[in-house]
Amino acid sequence: MPELPxxxxxxxxxxxxxxxxxxxxxxxxxxxxxxxxCDDDGVAALYAxxxxxxxxxxxxxxxxxxxxxxxxxxxxDAMDCPMDMRLEGAVRVAGNLAxxxxxxxxxxxxxxxxxxxxxVMQFNDDGLIAAMDAYFGPSNYHMD
Amino acid sequence: MPELPxxxxxxxxxxxxxxxxxxxxxxxxxxxxxxxxCDDDGVAALYAxxxxxxxxxxxxxxxxxxxxxxxxxxxxDAMDCPMDMRLEGAVRVAGNLAxxxxxxxxxxxxxxxxxxxxxVMQFNDDGLIAAMDAYFGPSNYHMD
Numbered sequence: 001m002p003e004l005p006x007x008x009x010x011x012x013x014x015x016x017x018x019x020x021x022x023x024x025x026x027x028x029x030x031x032x033x034x035x036x037x038c039d040d041d042g043v044a045a046l047y048a049x050x051x052x053x054x055x056x057x058x059x060x061x062x063x064x065x066x067x068x069x070x071x072x073x074x075x076x077d078a079m080d081c082p083m084d085m086r087l088e089g090a091v092r093v094a095g096n097l098a099x100x101x102x103x104x105x106x107x108x109x110x111x112x113x114x115x116x117x118x119x120v121m122q123f124n125d126d127g128l129i130a131a132m133d134a135y136f137g138p139s140n141y142h143m144d
Numbered sequence: 145m146p147e148l149p150x151x152x153x154x155x156x157x158x159x160x161x162x163x164x165x166x167x168x169x170x171x172x173x174x175x176x177x178x179x180x181x182c183d184d185d186g187v188a189a190l191y192a193x194x195x196x197x198x199x200x201x202x203x204x205x206x207x208x209x210x211x212x213x214x215x216x217x218x219x220x221d222a223m224d225c226p227m228d229m230r231l232e233g234a235v236r237v238a239g240n241l242a243x244x245x246x247x248x249x250x251x252x253x254x255x256x257x258x259x260x261x262x263x264v265m266q267f268n269d270d271g272l273i274a275a276m277d278a279y280f281g282p283s284n285y286h287m288d
Contacts, residue, residue, distance in 0.1 A: 002287040005252040007222040012282055014202045021283035058158045058239045078151040088233045089245045092262040092279040095202045099262045099279040101233045101245040108149040118236040118243045120264060120279070135236040135243040135264070138156055139165035143146040 015095035023127050024098045025091045028119075032102065038081035044069035048128040055134040057120075080107040088116070096123045116140040159239035167271050168242045169235045172263075176246065182225035188213035192272040199278040201264075224251040232260070240267045260284040 004012065027046055034042035044065050047053070053062040053071060062071045088101040099120040106113050117136040124130040148156065171190055178186035188209050191197070197206040197215060206215045232245040243264040250257050261280040268274040 002252075002255075002257065002285050004282060004285060005222070005257070007219070008282075008285065011200055011203055015200075015281050021281060025283075056155055056159070056238050057241055059155055075151070078149070089247075090260045090284060092245070092260060093281045093283050094200050094279045095281065097201055097279060099243065099264070101236070101262070103233075108146075111146075113146065113149070116234045116236060118245070118262075120243070135238045135241060137159050137165060137236070137238045138148060138152075139169075139237050140234060141146050141148060141152065 018095035021093040024093050028091045032085040035085045036083050038076035040069050040072040043072050046129050048124050048130045052131045057133040114142040162239035165237040168237050172235045176229040179229045180227050182220035184213050184216040187216050192268050192274045196275045201277040258286040
């Protein structure tokens with residue numbers, strides 16, 4: 001990591017004492033692997049007991065790890081498993097908040113389908129996901 | 145845009161009636177151009193009169209278009225203008241919310257500097273930016 005410019009030192013002072021960025025990146029990577037494998041239990045274990053999920057961010061909030069596990073089970077049941085979810089570019093880590101662009105490749109009605117999504121996650125002090133919002137809409141679905 | 149899978153139709157129903165995704169993408173692209181040119185007046189004109197900016201998201205809120213203009217002026221004065229800000233991947237559009245990964249290439253102390261950032265924007269019904277949060281931290285600074 002380079003010496004930060006003077007302006008950045010001031011801007012980013014509020015992020016001191018947060019989780020290691022490496023841990024947060026690892027959770028994003030593990031999330032893509034478990035999501036690709038449609039592993040609802042594994043994905044849910046990344047979340048805090050009282051976590052809140054909004055997927056998409058415009059949808060209703062799913063509250064609590066058990067409800068979140070059930071939500072992923074329902075979602076995976078409706079999809080063509082396994083899938084291929086990958087990070088698109090680096091995870092941006094801002095203290096205990098982080099965000100990353102993701103690309104999901106799957107099939108729908110026998111046709112290849114790509115969905116460009118983007119997850120914003122808030123972490124608690126134990127390194128678990130306390131909140132996750134997924135940003136995507138109809139314009140992010142592509143037949144390839 | 146392909147026919148959405150059944151599950152997506154339900155998930156995304158809440159996004160009906162929002163701004164055209166094309167408008168939101170255009171604002172992101174215009175933002176990168178104006179930011180690259182260090183055009184504080186131009187960037188500020190993309191924001192609503194009562195907009196709120198947090199850049200980074202962990203920092204203090206800057207409230208109102210005039211304060212936001214002054215904030216960009218201060219930021220550009222501290223940077224090596226012009227810069228090169230580009231989208232990294234597609235803009236993810238979820239109703240009047242949207243998010244995109246961005247890469248800024250500039251110089252600091254005469255050395256090349258790359259900053260990977262990611263902006264989450266909320267738009268008002270007039271198509272102006274009502275809120276913007278920028279996600280980045282020390283781990284997103286690179287000497288190349």
